[in-house]
Amino acid sequence: MNRIVLARRGEAAVEARECTDDGSTVGVDRLPAVDLPDFVREHERTPVRWVWDDTTRWYPALLAAGVRVERCHDLRLAHALLRRSPFVDQALLTAGETGGWDGLQPVTAADPALFPLDDPADRLDPFAEHERHQVALAAAAERGRLGLLLAAESSGALVAAEMTHAGLPWRADVHERLLTELLGPRPAPGMRPATLERLLVAIRAAFHDPGLNPDSPGGLLRALRAAGLPVSDTRSWTLEQLDHPAVPALLEYKKLSRLLQANGWNWLDSWVRDGRFRPYFLPGGVVTGRWASTGGGALSVPTQVRPAAVADDGWRFVVADVAQLEPRVLAGMSGDAEMAQAARSADLYQGMVASGAVASRADAKVGMLGAMYGATRGESGRLMPGLTRRYPRAIGLVEAAARAGERGEIVHTLLGRGSPVPTGAWAERPVELGGPGDAGESSAEDRDRARRSWGRFTRNFVVQGTGAEWALCWLADLRNRLWRLGGPGTGNGRPHLVFFLHDEVVVHTPEELAGAVVEEVRRAAAAAGRLLFGAFPIDFPLDVAVVRSWADAD
Numbered sequence: 001m002n003r004i005v006l007a008r009r010g011e012a013a014v015e016a017r018e019c020t021d022d023g024s025t026v027g028v029d030r031l032p033a034v035d036l037p038d039f040v041r042e043h044e045r046t047p048v049r050w051v052w053d054d055t056t057r058w059y060p061a062l063l064a065a066g067v068r069v070e071r072c073h074d075l076r077l078a079h080a081l082l083r084r085s086p087f088v089d090q091a092l093l094t095a096g097e098t099g100g101w102d103g104l105q106p107v108t109a110a111d112p113a114l115f116p117l118d119d120p121a122d123r124l125d126p127f128a129e130h131e132r133h134q135v136a137l138a139a140a141a142e143r144g145r146l147g148l149l150l151a152a153e154s155s156g157a158l159v160a161a162e163m164t165h166a167g168l169p170w171r172a173d174v175h176e177r178l179l180t181e182l183l184g185p186r187p188a189p190g191m192r193p194a195t196l197e198r199l200l201v202a203i204r205a206a207f208h209d210p211g212l213n214p215d216s217p218g219g220l221l222r223a224l225r226a227a228g229l230p231v232s233d234t235r236s237w238t239l240e241q242l243d244h245p246a247v248p249a250l251l252e253y254k255k256l257s258r259l260l261q262a263n264g265w266n267w268l269d270s271w272v273r274d275g276r277f278r279p280y281f282l283p284g285g286v287v288t289g290r291w292a293s294t295g296g297g298a299l300s301v302p303t304q305v306r307p308a309a310v311a312d313d314g315w316r317f318v319v320a321d322v323a324q325l326e327p328r329v330l331a332g333m334s335g336d337a338e339m340a341q342a343a344r345s346a347d348l349y350q351g352m353v354a355s356g357a358v359a360s361r362a363d364a365k366v367g368m369l370g371a372m373y374g375a376t377r378g379e380s381g382r383l384m385p386g387l388t389r390r391y392p393r394a395i396g397l398v399e400a401a402a403r404a405g406e407r408g409e410i411v412h413t414l415l416g417r418g419s420p421v422p423t424g425a426w427a428e429r430p431v432e433l434g435g436p437g438d439a440g441e442s443s444a445e446d447r448d449r450a451r452r453s454w455g456r457f458t459r460n461f462v463v464q465g466t467g468a469e470w471a472l473c474w475l476a477d478l479r480n481r482l483w484r485l486g487g488p489g490t491g492n493g494r495p496h497l498v499f500f501l502h503d504e505v506v507v508h509t510p511e512e513l514a515g516a517v518v519e520e521v522r523r524a525a526a527a528a529g530r531l532l533f534g535a536f537p538i539d540f541p542l543d544v545a546v547v548r549s550w551a552d553a554d
Contacts, residue, residue, distance in 0.1 A: 002026060003073065004043060005051040006058065007126050008033075012115055017127060023134060033114050037065035049073055051130050053121045055157035056106040056280075061114045063165040070480070074154040075129050076104050077284055081153060082136055084418035086410050087146050092136040100124050108280035108294050142416055148531070149415035149469060153284060155476035159497055160281035160291070162479075167276025168309055168498045168550075169508060175268050175308035182304065183256060186265050193260065199253040206246030214253055262297055263305045271296040277309070281500065288461055289417050289468035290502060299501055309550035311508060318495075318517045319553035320544040321504035322525060324348040327368050328540055329467045332533035333414045336393035340538045357390040358383065371398055372463050374456025398459045405458025406451045413465035414532060419458055426450045466532070470540070471503060473528035478505065481520040485513055499550075506550060514546045 005017045012033045018026040031039055040050070040062055050069055052058045054076040062069060079101045082088050104121060133150075140146050179186070184194030192200065204212050207223045214220050220234045229242055236254055239247055271277055277296065285292025293299050301309075311317050322328075327348050331339035338355070345351030349364035358364045367387050370380025371394075388395045401411045408427040411419045421427075426447035475497070482495040495509035495517050509517045525540045545553040 001047045001049055001071075003049045003051050003130075005127055005130050006036075007053075008115060008119075008122055014039075014114075023131060036114070037062055037067045040069065041067050044068070044070065047071075051075065051126065053124060053126045053129075054104065054106060055154070055161055056108065057116075057119070057121055058114070059158060059161040060165065063161060068162075068483070069158060071151075072154050072158060073130070073133070073150065074157045075126055075133070076101070076106070077153045077157060078133055078150045079104075079129065080284060081146075081150060081417060082133060084410075084420070085140070085146060085416045086412050086418050087140045087142045087416045088136050089139055092139060093132050095128065095132065097124050097129075101129060106280075106282060140416075145414065146416040148473075149413075149417060152415075152469065152472040152476050153289075155479065156283035156291070156472050159475050159479050159500070160283050163497055163499065164278050164280055166496050166498055166508070167274075167278040168506070169275060169312055169315075170272045170277040171275070171308050171310045172268060172272050174310060175263075175272070175305055176265075178305055178307060179259075179264060179268075183260060183264070193256075196253060196256060196260070199249045199256075202249040203246050203253060206244070206249065214250060215257065220250075259302060259304055262300070263302060267296070283472075287420055288465040289413065289472070290464065291468075291500065298499075303551065303554060306551040306554070307549050309506075311548050314511055316509055316511050316514045317498075317547050317550055317553070318507040318509055318514055318521060318544065319504070319547060319550065320507075320518075320521045320525075320542045322540050322542055325470065325503040325540070326372055326463050326467045328538055329470055330372065330394050330397065330463050331391075332529070332536055332538040333462070333466050334393040334397040335536060336391050337537075339391045339394045340536065343539055344537075346541045352390075355390070357386060371395055372460055374402065374459050398463065401462045402455035402459035405461075406455035408454075411458045411462050413462055413469055415466070415469050417465050417469070419461045419465075422454050424450055427454075467503070470528050470532055471500075473531050474524050475500060475505070477527050477531075478507075478521060478524035481524055482507065482509075482517065485516055485520065518544050518546065 001021065003019055005019065007015045009015050014031055014033050014036050016029040016031065016039065020026060049071040051073045052075065055072060055074045059069060082093055083102065100120065101124060107116065137143060137147060183196065187193045200214065203214055204210050207227055209223050212219060212223050217234050221231065224231050227244060229244060231238055236251060239251055271279065279296035279298030280294045281298060282292040282294060323346060328343050331343050342348055342351035342355050345354065349361045352358055352364040353361055358367060363383055366379055367383035370376050371384065371387060376384055404411050408422050410421065479497060482497065485495050495507055495513055497505060498508045499506035507517050507521065521544060522542055525542055529538055529540050547553045
């Protein structure tokens with residue numbers, strides 16, 4: 001499959017250099033930027049991989065022109081992966097512009113302009129960077145795994161841009177009604193909604209403090225202490241433990257205030273246009289490879305407003321999420337046959353109970369979360385010996401990752417995403433414990449605490465990161481399966497992804513294709529498992545719902 005490397009040139013021109021996989025140049029075209037959509041559309045008739053500095057700089061304008069790209073190589077995302085992967089010889093990536101690629105950030109703008117002013121990407125050479133990627137990949141240990149990761153990450157960038165372009169169907173009138181029911185009518189600027197005002201009166205009366213502002217953590221903390229309550233913070237979990245007549249109103253106030261700030265009328269005005277919520281998704285936005293988002297809080301849409309996500313007339317949402325993704329990934333990457341046997345149950349934790357590994361589902365969940373997140377003391381610590389005996393390969397893998405982290409070493413995911421280099425005094429020199437009362441004791445204890453904390457991070461990094469890789473492969477395959485289902489038009493007339501959150505996807509589909517979409521969602525999940533774990537028998541069962549409103553899937 002040939003590759004076409006694109007570069008912006010002055011005076012709104014684009015240079016397109018076609019090359020083979022071995023790097024040989026087939027041809028070079030220079031064309032006006034306005035002709036790029038037709039150029040891409042024509043070349044998409046045969047298999048091709050587009051290479052560009054950053055998907056967020058190229059793909060939105062193509063989507064706006066009605067052009068879909070099947071494959072790309074995102075140099076910005078690939079550069080970040082290669083720079084951190086322990087599989088890669090970093091000398092092969094080093095060049096005078098390496099710092100520029102290190103610092104290149106995605107763009108999020110409502111106007112999908114191909115030539116933004118003073119873009120730092122224009123000072124970088126995509127042709128040279130692409131060549132460095134090819135050389136580094138060819139020389140890399142585990143080249144196949146790393147190549148799969150690069151392809152999946154770039155496919156994720158295409159999915160992210162397409163989801164922003166399509167938007168999640170959102171009924172502003174329903175959202176308005178929900179806010180009014182919960183908060184009261186829309187208040188004048190600078191005023192609290194009626195429900196919050198009513199709760200405020202009750203809170204002030206209960207604390208005998210007519211000037212109390214519950215939105216001020218410092219003021220609220222002083223009021224709590226003045227009432228004789230021994231608290232050190234104002235978090236909701238802390239307040240729930242208190243016995244005071246103000247607590248119920250205060251908890252309700254905090255919950256509704258969060259809703260107002262995160263998804264209130266200002267959010268609705270800013271992020272919903274033409275019946276669509278269009279946030280910006282950022283693949284690889286978290287060091288583990290999980291996605292982040294900017295604008296609109298796409299990865300934390302609360303259940304209170306999800307009834308406003310309503311499919312178009314004649315359409316449905318297919319909502320799917322995988323049960324206990326990370327424990328299943330741990331079983332697969334460690335090759336732990338006993339845990340894989342437990343995972344054959346739709347509920348892995350219940351499967352652990354059935355195997356006799358633990359006494360209850362609650363024990364299974366607490367124990368596994370402790371193993372993966374480093375909470376190996378207390379109740380989790382009590383369960384660890386039994387889990388280690390029953391699942392030695394799985395528990396051994398996360399324990400080894402924790403010890404490596406504590407030594408300041410880099411760990412990596414199944415496909416080769418590397419963990420960050422640890423920083424701090426503990427990572428720069430070994431701990432030298434002094435005797436009792438030694439002046440160096442406190443410093444040594446601090447370093448030891450930091451070391452253990454980093455070990456908890458690396459313990460989870462290998463599992464969460466590999467879970468993100470499974471999800472990327474699921475997304476990439478599902479995207480193409482949905483396209484092949486067909487439908488009217490070349491874009492949003494077909495079934496298409498509109499939302500993704502770690503282990504959950506939402507597909508917007510014509511109602512008559514909903515059944516076929518369900519099947520393809522399941523097949524893509526199974527294919528992702530085979531792609532990462534081969535013939536190892538690990539299952540990824542899905543909870544799937546076909547609904548008119550996203551809220552109905554809960």
